[in-house]
Amino acid sequence: MKTKHLLSIKDLSVKEIESILNDANKFLNKKKKNKISKNIKGKNIINLFFEDSTRTLTSFELAGKQLGASVINMAVATSSIKKGESLIDTAMTLNAMSPDILIVRHNMSGVPYLLSEKVNCSVINAGDGSNEHPTQALLDVLTILRHKKRISGLEVAIMGDVLHSRVARSNIYLLNKLKAKIRVISPPTLLPSGIEDMNVKVYKNINQGLDGVDIIMVLRIQKERMKGSFVPSEKEFFKFWGLDGEKLNKAKKNALVMHPGPINRGIEIDSDVADDIGRSLILEQVKLGVAVRMSVINKLIN
Amino acid sequence: MKKIIFSNAHIVDPTQKINKLGNITVENKKITSISLGKLNFQNSKDNQIIDCKNLILAPGFVDLKCHLRVPGDEHKENLSYASEAAASSGITSLVCMPNTNPIIDNVSIVELLQRKARKESHVKIFSTASITKRLEGKELSEFGLLSEAGAVAFTDAITAVNNASVMYKALKYASAFDILLMQHPEEKELSAGGSMTSGKLSTQLGIKGIPLEAEVIQVERDLRLAEMTNGKIHFLNISTGLAIDAIQNAQKKGLKVSCSTSPHYFSLDETDIKKWRTFAKLSPPLRDKKNLAYVKRGILNNVITCITSDHSPHDTDSKRLPFEIASPGSIGFESLLPLTLNLIKEKKLGFLKLIELISTNPAKLLNLKAGSLKKGSSADIVLFDPHKKINLSSELIKSKSKNFPYENKKAFGKIYLTMVDGKIIFRDGKFNF
Numbered sequence: 001m002k003t004k005h006l007l008s009i010k011d012l013s014v015k016e017i018e019s020i021l022n023d024a025n026k027f028l029n030k031k032k033k034n035k036i037s038k039n040i041k042g043k044n045i046i047n048l049f050f051e052d053s054t055r056t057l058t059s060f061e062l063a064g065k066q067l068g069a070s071v072i073n074m075a076v077a078t079s080s081i082k083k084g085e086s087l088i089d090t091a092m093t094l095n096a097m098s099p100d101i102l103i104v105r106h107n108m109s110g111v112p113y114l115l116s117e118k119v120n121c122s123v124i125n126a127g128d129g130s131n132e133h134p135t136q137a138l139l140d141v142l143t144i145l146r147h148k149k150r151i152s153g154l155e156v157a158i159m160g161d162v163l164h165s166r167v168a169r170s171n172i173y174l175l176n177k178l179k180a181k182i183r184v185i186s187p188p189t190l191l192p193s194g195i196e197d198m199n200v201k202v203y204k205n206i207n208q209g210l211d212g213v214d215i216i217m218v219l220r221i222q223k224e225r226m227k228g229s230f231v232p233s234e235k236e237f238f239k240f241w242g243l244d245g246e247k248l249n250k251a252k253k254n255a256l257v258m259h260p261g262p263i264n265r266g267i268e269i270d271s272d273v274a275d276d277i278g279r280s281l282i283l284e285q286v287k288l289g290v291a292v293r294m295s296v297i298n299k300l301i302n
Numbered sequence: 303m304k305k306i307i308f309s310n311a312h313i314v315d316p317t318q319k320i321n322k323l324g325n326i327t328v329e330n331k332k333i334t335s336i337s338l339g340k341l342n343f344q345n346s347k348d349n350q351i352i353d354c355k356n357l358i359l360a361p362g363f364v365d366l367k368c369h370l371r372v373p374g375d376e377h378k379e380n381l382s383y384a385s386e387a388a389a390s391s392g393i394t395s396l397v398c399m400p401n402t403n404p405i406i407d408n409v410s411i412v413e414l415l416q417r418k419a420r421k422e423s424h425v426k427i428f429s430t431a432s433i434t435k436r437l438e439g440k441e442l443s444e445f446g447l448l449s450e451a452g453a454v455a456f457t458d459a460i461t462a463v464n465n466a467s468v469m470y471k472a473l474k475y476a477s478a479f480d481i482l483l484m485q486h487p488e489e490k491e492l493s494a495g496g497s498m499t500s501g502k503l504s505t506q507l508g509i510k511g512i513p514l515e516a517e518v519i520q521v522e523r524d525l526r527l528a529e530m531t532n533g534k535i536h537f538l539n540i541s542t543g544l545a546i547d548a549i550q551n552a553q554k555k556g557l558k559v560s561c562s563t564s565p566h567y568f569s570l571d572e573t574d575i576k577k578w579r580t581f582a583k584l585s586p587p588l589r590d591k592k593n594l595a596y597v598k599r600g601i602l603n604n605v606i607t608c609i610t611s612d613h614s615p616h617d618t619d620s621k622r623l624p625f626e627i628a629s630p631g632s633i634g635f636e637s638l639l640p641l642t643l644n645l646i647k648e649k650k651l652g653f654l655k656l657i658e659l660i661s662t663n664p665a666k667l668l669n670l671k672a673g674s675l676k677k678g679s680s681a682d683i684v685l686f687d688p689h690k691k692i693n694l695s696s697e698l699i700k701s702k703s704k705n706f707p708y709e710n711k712k713a714f715g716k717i718y719l720t721m722v723d724g725k726i727i728f729r730d731g732k733f734n735f
Contacts, residue, residue, distance in 0.1 A: 088622055108624035109508030110578030129626070131508030166508060193511055194502030 362394025
């Protein structure tokens, strides 16, 4: 990779993306795995998570450990970072211990970038505010590729709370680079301003938005946003913007459903859809996540 | 005391419509004579002649809006640093904001500031006071007592008075004392939690945006209230075409409304934030290129009549943070003249307009005895070369804090001499206190 860090999908070339995904595929195959795994024994990875996370943290931890690196998890109390007071101090302290990779999650946009300017090691963005979550987008694309064999020309709908979603932003950048046709479907109050200039088609009506799509990416919505601040109620959200079997019928017959997790059943997605093994890729996404993260760590460490 | 004679100066004084070669005599803190044309003066034991070599001699600049951080935030700025920075920038009068700690909302803090200013500052410092107690937007401050104590205007600094009833009463009550209310126009709820202008860029950086309309909504409401009360209002840091249009219409209707901006809003735009650069986080936020052009036009059309430094020093710890929680604001004294000169040159506005914008008009607005070279005025004088090229960057900064968003920005204007009350306090790069 050209860059020392993985902070944003925007920094990656199509070639680099393809190479990350190719390697991830090889990590899934036990026989090929050892061929590409570079000398990672004795390397140190620190998971620096300023925001609660179970799946991403576990996924990065497993990825590091499967490669043979030693992985340390640091969950920094959320209360002290609310003021941001010790952010750079924390990073500088860890930097003094000379880790090889710092994997950072933070509830504010731009923090991994800020830290990457201060530390000597590589930084991986594991999700920052409403900005980006690059490894999630990479694993999403890998999941689609394994089923559809291509990205170019696919109709992909991203639906739900686009305003606050870093997953949506990283996917919009990545899918655009790979020439998918992107739609976003969202209540008007959860659409970020200027999104229509980001090469996506905007739909406020879910039935029109899902008409003829190949892939549906459902986003997670936080419950407190459905008490009148952005959407009047969970019930209303589910009725008009939640994915159920009936709405899914608008999509292509072989359309597949994705979700970055954790899912809110009966709010953004109906259980029948989420659990439909013929349509739902949700658990496969989790599985491929480890492989994609192995691939990224493997590339950055060498 | 010796007479000081400035000879062969390019005198620019809008109050006398002078924009030509001349000479000025200063005696006992005052300007005692002004003559035009080239004259020969002789040094003597009574005279000190300063040959100005055709540099511009103008009334010292009057800065309508700056943050001096005194009392309470002396780790960001103090009066002696601020006064050196101002002196070296040709600014002889500073009007400081009341959002200090404690807040300037009572007579004793105004007096404290004046006492400190007499001891520590070499330029004139005028205090504003808050419109509402504790800047809470609920109860009016003591306008009468505060203005008697020396508060020259009233403002809630970088928050707007959002409650319409409170603002209505403030405008009404202010008329008893003929004082000016200055509002930072930003509708609180629409801008809550935002830290840059909303649009594609804020979406791409994952930063909550503030819509342009937050400014004009506040302006339009206040214009209605000013009309209802026949009140006098000034809007600070105007940054959008929408607000400029609204204010222009109100001025045409005859309302007592004026507005100012700072050079950042015609020198930088939102793309200067780049990757979450907190030095480019300002309040109001930087706008797009279109609005930057509207601000220039607002100055051209005389809707915006004053340019302030909006000097807002912040220490490293307030800026070295994630963008959304970093403090907003930029250093401003050192860039006031150069950036305004850039605009004057670009739009060919002439030097009279320049001095109006940064000296005469702000002084008039607040009835300060400044901004003029008329015989009998205080000898607050600046001598500068408007054609000398400079590079704006943080090395120029003399303030205690260095939060300056410009790096190697080309500009014009070098200060050679600054005089306050007949005393030369800065000359050829050196302070003389």
